[in-house]
Amino acid sequence: MNIAVIDGGTRQKGNTEILTEHAVKELDVERISLRDYDIHPIADLRHTQDGFQEVDDDYNDVIDRVIQHDILVFSTPIYWYSMSGILKNFIDRWSQTMRSPKYYDFKNRMSAKKAFVIAVGGDEPQIKGLPMIQQFQYIFRFIGISFKGYILGTGNKPGDILQDQDAWLAASEMNMKLKMMGK
Secondary structure, three states: OOEEEEEOOOOOOOHHHHHHHHHOOOOOEEEEEHHHOOOOOOOOOOOOOOOOOOOOOOHHHHHHHHHOOOEEEEEEEOEOOEOOHHHHHHHHOHHHHHOOHHHOOHHHHHOOOEEEEEEEEOOOHHHHOHHHHHHHHHHHHHHOOEEEEEEEEEOOOOOHHHHOHHHHHHHHHHHHHHHHHOO
C-alpha cells in the first residue's frame, strides 16, 4: 500500500509537520505540502448553465497525485477549531472534481482509500479539535473513504509538540499500524 501525506500546514517544520513525520518515519510516503501549490477556492457553479469550469491553478496536478495512493494522511494545524484554510480549499474542490468528465470515477477511486488525520492545536485540542474530526468523518463517509484514526496533539510555539507525550506515543502507534497495513 502506498501512502500520501497531505500537509495542510502553513509553516514549514511546524508542530503538525513534526508530529506527522514521527507518524510516518521509516515509511515510503509521498509528501504533498499544499502550501507549495496555488489552489484557488471553489467557485460554486454547479447550478449554472455551464456548470463548473476548469481553473488555472495547481489543483488538478495535486489531485492526480493524491488519487494514486491507497492511504491518505491528512495533516493540519487546528485553526479556529477546524482544519487550515488551504486544506479546506483543497477538499472543497472535490465537489468540482466529482462533476468533471476527466475524473468520472473520482468518488469510486476515493472510496477505495483509507485515511488518517493528524492535527495539532494550542487550545485544548483534544476537546476543541473534536468537531474538526467529526467534519473529517462526514467528509470521508460522503466520499466513501475508510477513516482509520486520528491524533490530536498540543502545541502552540514551534517545537511544543515534542512535549506532548500522549500525541508522540499515538504517532508511534500510528506508525506501527501504517507499517502493518503496508505488508
